[in-house]
Amino acid sequence: MLALDIRHLNKKYPTFELRDVSFQLEKGYIMGFIGANGAGKTTTIKSILNMLHLDSGEVHILGKNIAEHEIELKQEIGYAFGDIDFYTRSKMKKLTDVIKKFYTNWDDEIYYNYLRRFKLDENKKIVELSTGMKVKYSLALALSHGAKLLILDEPTSGLDPVARDDLLDIFQDLVVDGEISILFSTHITSDLEKCADFITFIENGQIIHSSEKDDFIASYRLLNGSESQLNQVKEQLISYKVNSFGFTGLVRSQDYDPSSGISATMPSLEEIMIYFAKKEDMYV
Amino acid sequence: MNIAISNASEKPIYQQLFEQISAQILKGELEGGYSLPPIRQAAKELRVSIITVKKAWEELERCGLINTITGKGCFVAEFLSEEMGRIREEMVLKQMVNDVSYYKSFGLTIEEVIELLKKAYTV
Known part of the structure; x- marks a missing residue:
């Protein structure tokens, strides 16, 4: 069963465009949604949540069309945005009391467990919270109403390495039973290298690649060689950097010829992102 | 484990x-x-x-x-232990087929590869 099925989203803005965005997330898995700033991650996430009007395309969540079943589905979705601004002069406790009324499956026990785990004091005002604490607070809210699908926009940015590690632990805890699915966008790709099952990569409003993480990484190679070798393979490279020691460049695995003698390594997710972003620069 | x-x-x-x-x-x-x-x-x-x-x-x-x-x-x-041996051989062979295609890409003969293998074993 698909937790999330996104088909052919199109949305045109004066200076930016989502073009034919499609990808699927199977139930019970974690998908990382990566892309540079401004690539279209948040726009895509907002379309998933029916928060903007699409020019065309459909979003199905747990088998139902969000445009037709929004209120019902939002009980099943937990979402958190990295930079959400609550009414800042209220205490957390007061805000939670308002928010929880919207959810039929709200569970106080789970909520207080997360507050303890995140070391949040509900008598604090929002204005007194640090960035990381705000992220943790919105996560505690998102996790406390029995959501089956979590959609999180940059949940780990703003958190220190210890808190990020703890959060990834929570993510893996949540998917153990195979009932909950998680989509989270990030540009801290090392987080994904550990726990994500699937990676969807968006660049300039288009999905470049959406697949299992290992297949995603295996479909690229990072080449390292001399300048004369660069000329042999220049045409095949997605993009490259040159310095006085030679070049490094990203290539699709199918375009790489091992007998060329050019050394190749497995790229990291970050390197894949960087070379794709560089490609934009080279041709614009 | x-x-x-x-x-x-x-x-x-x-x-x-x-x-x-x-x-x-x-x-x-x-x-x-x-x-x-x-x-x-x-x-x-x-x-x-x-x-x-x-x-x-x-x-x-x-x-x-x-x-x-x-x-x-x-x-x-x-x-059984003979079955275990067979599976082990199968797995090693699979790996070798991979490695051999790499050696072949350099144009090495089997004798040359065996010589190198002997060296590698003693490293």
């Missing part, structure tokens, strides 16, 4: 899992009937993705090293 994952290694993580577990089975360290942890539990504890563990388990099953019993989990297969 002992597993040490290296994130810095060039080897995909599922491959590392597969190699380490298969070696432990073929050396008899994990006995027939030993129950492997459930996939999702193992993924959480090892801090790797679910699909990574799934792939490793599937590969172990394909090689006849473990059996899946629906609803109960995965268990190390029971086999």
Whole structure:
């Protein structure tokens, strides 16, 4: 069963465009949604949540069309945005009391467990919270109403390495039973290298690649060689950097010829992102 | 069962899992009937993705090293020692076919490869 099925989203803005965005997330898995700033991650996430009007395309969540079943589905979705601004002069406790009324499956026990785990004091005002604490607070809210699908926009940015590690632990805890699915966008790709099952990569409003993480990484190679070798393979490279020691460049695995003698390594997710972003620069 | 994952290694993580577990089975360290942890539990504890563990388990099953019993989990297969030898040979051969294609790409003859192999063994 698909937790999330996104088909052919199109949305045109004066200076930016989502073009034919499609990808699927199977139930019970974690998908990382990566892309540079401004690539279209948040726009895509907002379309998933029916928060903007699409020019065309459909979003199905747990088998139902969000445009037709929004209120019902939002009980099943937990979402958190990295930079959400609550009414800042209220205490957390007061805000939670308002928010929880919207959810039929709200569970106080789970909520207080997360507050303890995140070391949040509900008598604090929002204005007194640090960035990381705000992220943790919105996560505690998102996790406390029995959501089956979590959609999180940059949940780990703003958190220190210890808190990020703890959060990834929570993510893996949540998917153990195979009932909950998680989509989270990030540009801290090392987080994904550990726990994500699937990676969807968006660049300039288009999905470049959406697949299992290992297949995603295996479909690229990072080449390292001399300048004369660069000329042999220049045409095949997605993009490259040159310095006085030679070049490094990203290539699709199918375009790489091992007998060329050019050394190749497995790229990291970050390197894949960087070379794709560089490609934009080279041709614009 | 002992597993040490290296994130810095060039080897995909599922491959590392597969190699380490298969070696432990073929050396008899994990006995027939030993129950492997459930996939999702193992993924959480090892801090790797679910699909990574799934792939490793599937590969172990394909090689006849473990059996899946629906609803109960995965268990190390029971086999005779000659069967164990056969599986070990199969696995090594598979790896060798890969390696040999690499040697061939340099145009090495089998004699040259054997000489190099002897050197590599004594390193």
